[in-house]
Amino acid sequence: MEGFSEFVGSRYPALVRYGVLLTGDRGHGEDLVQSALVKTYRAWGRLHPDGQPEAYTRTVMERLAWRMVRRRWRGELPTAELPDRPDDSDDYAAKDEAEAVLAALRTLPAQQRIVLVLRYWAGLSESEIAERLGCSTGTVKSRASRAVAFLRASRLLNDVQQTMGARR
Amino acid sequence: MSDDRSIHDLLERAVRDYSPATADPERAVLARARRERRRSVLLTVAATLAVVLGGAGILNVVDTRTRGDGPAAGPGQ
Structure with a gap:
C-alpha cells in the first residue's frame, strides 16, 4: 500500500518507545504498536496522503492500552x-x-x-x-x-x- | 526545576537508547492483519452456520409439532 511502508519504516522506533512507556514493558510495548498499526493499515485510505497517520496510531495505542487495563486491572499491584x-x-x-x-x-x-x-x-x-x-x-x-x-x-x-x- | 521537565527527562531515560526487536515491522504488521482478517472471516462463517443450522432446527421442531397437533388425515375421519 502506497506510503504505508515508508510510514512504518520511519516512525516505528518512535512508536515503539511510546508503547514501551505506556505498557512499562518492551515486549508488550512492541505488541501494542503492531496492534495499532493493523488498524492504521486498515484506515490507510483515509489517512494517506492528507491525514495524520502517526497521531491516529498513537491515539489507537492509548485507547488499546487503557482498555487492556480495564480487563487486566487486577494483574498489576503497586508495591x-x-x-x-x-x-x-x-x-x-x-x-x-x-x-x-x-x-x-x-x-x-x-x-x-x-x-x-x-x-x-x-x-x-x-x-x-x-x-x-x-x-x-x-x-x-x-x-x-x-x-x-x-x-x-x-x-x-x-x-x-x-x-x-x-x-x- | 519543574516536575514537568524532570518527569519528562526521567521517561526519556527509560527509552532513549531502546531499539525495537522486530527487524521487519511492516511484514509483521501485514502478517498480523492477515491473521486477524482470517479469524474474522472464520468467525463470520461460524456465526452464519450457527444461525442457519439453529434456524433449520427450530423450523424442524415447529414442523413436527404442527403435524402432530393437526387433524389426522385419512379415510373415515
Whole structure:
C-alpha cells in the first residue's frame, strides 16, 4: 500500500518507545504498536496522503492500552519496594537506569502509568487526556497526582533533578 | 526545576537508547492483519452456520409439532 511502508519504516522506533512507556514493558510495548498499526493499515485510505497517520496510531495505542487495563486491572499491584537503582560509575549505567525507570513504571498501576506518560511525555493537558481516554478530568488529575507522588517517593525523580542540576 | 521537565527527562531515560526487536515491522504488521482478517472471516462463517443450522432446527421442531397437533388425515375421519 502506497506510503504505508515508508510510514512504518520511519516512525516505528518512535512508536515503539511510546508503547514501551505506556505498557512499562518492551515486549508488550512492541505488541501494542503492531496492534495499532493493523488498524492504521486498515484506515490507510483515509489517512494517506492528507491525514495524520502517526497521531491516529498513537491515539489507537492509548485507547488499546487503557482498555487492556480495564480487563487486566487486577494483574498489576503497586508495591513499596523498588528495584536497585543504578550506579553512575559503570559503563552500563544508562541501561541500568533505563531498566530501573521501566521497572518503576511497571510498579505503577497501569492507569496511573498511562496518564503519567500522556501528561508528561506526550505533553497533553488534563482535558485532552480525559477526552482521548473517555474518562473524567477528575480521574486524570487523581491518577497523575498519585503517579507523581509515587515517583517522588521512589527517589528516581530526585536523582534526575540532581543530575540535571549538576549538568548546569 | 519543574516536575514537568524532570518527569519528562526521567521517561526519556527509560527509552532513549531502546531499539525495537522486530527487524521487519511492516511484514509483521501485514502478517498480523492477515491473521486477524482470517479469524474474522472464520468467525463470520461460524456465526452464519450457527444461525442457519439453529434456524433449520427450530423450523424442524415447529414442523413436527404442527403435524402432530393437526387433524389426522385419512379415510373415515
